[in-house]
Amino acid sequence: MMGLEKFAAANGLLVGFLFVGLLMMLAYWIARHLARGLLHGSAIAIALGLLLAWVAGEQTGGNKGVADWPLLAGVGVLGGSMFRDFAIVATAFGVRLSDLRSAGWVAALSIPLGVVLSFLCGAVVAYGFGLRDPVAITTIGAGAATYIVGPVTGASLGAASDIISLSIAAGLVKAVLVMIATPLVAKRIGLDNPASAMVYGGLMGTNSGVTGGLAATDPKLVPYGAMTATFYTGLGCLMGPSVLFLAVKALLGPA
Amino acid sequence: MVIYGVAVLAGCTLVGLYVGDLLGAALGLEANVGGVGIAMLLMIACTNVKGAPLKPGTPAGSGVDHWGLMYIPIIVAMAAQQNVAAAVSGGAMAMLAGVAAVVAGFALVPVLARMARK
Numbered sequence: 001m002m003g004l005e006k007f008a009a010a011n012g013l014l015v016g017f018l019f020v021g022l023l024m025m026l027a028y029w030i031a032r033h034l035a036r037g038l039l040h041g042s043a044i045a046i047a048l049g050l051l052l053a054w055v056a057g058e059q060t061g062g063n064k065g066v067a068d069w070p071l072l073a074g075v076g077v078l079g080g081s082m083f084r085d086f087a088i089v090a091t092a093f094g095v096r097l098s099d100l101r102s103a104g105w106v107a108a109l110s111i112p113l114g115v116v117l118s119f120l121c122g123a124v125v126a127y128g129f130g131l132r133d134p135v136a137i138t139t140i141g142a143g144a145a146t147y148i149v150g151p152v153t154g155a156s157l158g159a160a161s162d163i164i165s166l167s168i169a170a171g172l173v174k175a176v177l178v179m180i181a182t183p184l185v186a187k188r189i190g191l192d193n194p195a196s197a198m199v200y201g202g203l204m205g206t207n208s209g210v211t212g213g214l215a216a217t218d219p220k221l222v223p224y225g226a227m228t229a230t231f232y233t234g235l236g237c238l239m240g241p242s243v244l245f246l247a248v249k250a251l252l253g254p255a
Numbered sequence: 256m257v258i259y260g261v262a263v264l265a266g267c268t269l270v271g272l273y274v275g276d277l278l279g280a281a282l283g284l285e286a287n288v289g290g291v292g293i294a295m296l297l298m299i300a301c302t303n304v305k306g307a308p309l310k311p312g313t314p315a316g317s318g319v320d321h322w323g324l325m326y327i328p329i330i331v332a333m334a335a336q337q338n339v340a341a342a343v344s345g346g347a348m349a350m351l352a353g354v355a356a357v358v359a360g361f362a363l364v365p366v367l368a369r370m371a372r373k
Contacts, residue, residue, distance in 0.1 A: 020328045023335070042327045049334030057340025065336035072335075079332030085291050087329045089268045090322035092295035094311050097303055106371035113367070114360060121355035129348045140348070144356040152285055169345025173353025176342050179334060181357065189364040196368035203360040203367065207291075208333055215330045222326065227292050234279055234288030 005070040012074025019066075019075050023048055043183040043216035050176055088211060092223045100227065103195035107228055110202030115236045118145040118205065119244050122170055134249045136163045141248070142240035143167025144174060146206045146233050153240030175209040182213025191217060194224040201225030205232030260318025263309055267297040 008015050027045035035044065053065030062068030067076030077083070122144025126137045139159040143150025143166065150167030153159075159167075182191070182200075190196050201210050201224065210229040214222045268291075275290020282288065298319075301309050310316050342353070 016332055017328075019335075020332050023331060024328060027331075042331070045327070045331045046334045049331045050337060050339050053335050053337050054339035054343060057338060063338040063341060065339060067336040075332050076336050078329060079334070079336045083329050084333055085272060085294070086264065086268050087322050087326040088291055089271065089294045089298050090264055090319050091326055092298040093264075093302060093309075093316070093319045093323055095295075095299050097299060100299070103368075103371040106367050110367050113363070117359050117363065118356035121359050122352040125348060125352040125355055140352055143349070144352045148286060165341075166345060166349050169341055169349035170352040170356075172338055172342035173345060173350050174356050176337065176339060177353060177357045178360075181361070185361055189361055190368055191364065193368075195371045196364060199367040199371055200360075200364050203363050204357070205360075208337065212330050212334055215327045219327060223295060227295055230275075230292040230295075231289045234275075234282070234284060234286050237279075237284045237286040238282055 008071045009073055013077050015072065015074040016076075016078030019072055020078065023052075040183060040216060042219075043180075046179055046212050046216050050179065084208075084211070088222065088226045091219070091226070095223050099194040100198075100224070102193075103198040103224075107195070107198040107202055110199045111205070111228055111231050111235055112239070114203035114205045114232060115145050115149075115239055116244070117203065118174070119236075119240070122167075123248060132252065134245065134252050135159050137252070138240065138245045138248050139163050139167045140170060141244065142236065143170035145171070145236040145240070147171025147175060148233050149236035149240055152237045153245070156241040157245060171206065174204075175206045175212075178204050178206055178209030179212035179216070182209075183216040186217045191221070194221065197221035197224035198228045202228035202232065205229055205236065207233065257314050257318035257321075260309060260313075260315035260320075261322070263301055263315070264298065264319050264322060267301065268294045270294065271297055 024045045028041035030044050031041035056066045060068040066072045119141040123137050123141030126140035131137050135157045139154035142153035147168045150171050151164050154164040204210050210225045214225045271294020272290040274293050275287040278288040279286050
């Protein structure tokens with residue numbers, strides 16, 4: 001067994017290709033025979049990936065999903081940020097500039113609006129659960145933006161580590177839910193053209209959620225959603241510890 | 256040659272991510288600001304500019320196309336290494352905060368999309 005793990009680690013990326021290939025084969029089989037066209041194969045593949053990541057996380061206690069199983073460590077390379085960004089940029093090949101401009105200023109507006117909206121949801125929930133400390137409320141609110149904005153904001157405000165973990169969890173819930181729910185609600189929210197994909201990317205913001213959700217809905221829309229979502233986390237990290245924290249403090253009054 | 260396309264893609268991605276890191280550092284953040292977006296704009300410029308060397312259907316173009324088609328498998332691998340266990344065990348507050356943010360975001364998509372089309 002030890003020898004096999006060493007071999008798998010030395011050929012990690014290849015194991016990743018094989019693993020994803022088999023997973024997608026299973027997903028497309030389920031799509032054809034069990035889901036009967038209700039769900040696209042890629043949506044099922046992403047859901048299966050999340051499910052396996054959950055099982056692996058519960059079993060190993062790690063935080064990298066199936067990549068914490070020594071045999072599948074290579075999946076972490078294939079699914080890491082380097083290949084993800086590389087492939088997203090590749091989807092921009094063949095995008096027409098006129099499509100990118102179709103959403104105009106509304107696309108740009110959707111990013112700050114998305115940050116504030118998510119923050120508000122998280123902050124109100126935190127308040128509802130009895131939190132009154134502005135630092136804690138701000139950190140949870142920032143976590144509802146993305147699981148990066150949460151800890152970055154919490155660290156710069158000096159939040160307690162249990163609050164920071166909660167903010168990461170909130171961001172992870174958001175990312176996972178966006179991946180799963182986007183293909184299910186896509187039709188209802190009109191997510192079928194470049195303009196609405198850009199607005200969607202700006203409003204949801206969570207990079208993994210948006211790219212996963214769009215991949216499962218319509219791969220042609222990926223570059224448009226990724227274009228706006230890429231600015232979301234940066235803007236969130238900028239606004240969280242500054243204007244948003246000051247707004248929370250002003251609303252709650254002197255502690 | 257196929258490698259030309261792959262090299263251009265890698266170059267655009269690297270330049271974009273690096274500029275995004277610089278932008279983040281200039282703003283005093285520990286986060287990349289718009290790196291992927293900048294890289295995508297570079298990539299679009301490489302294909303839309305008149306006389307650009309990179310066109311769909313050429314050998315160099317197929318080097319880029321291949322990675323665009325690998326996008327979904329890579330996203331599946333990304334999903335498989337998410338910290339889902341932490342999301343599930345985060346408790347009611349984290350769950351509710353995440354769900355509320357998603358529902359609010361979904362609700363606003365058609366509103367803004369309608370504004371965009373005007």
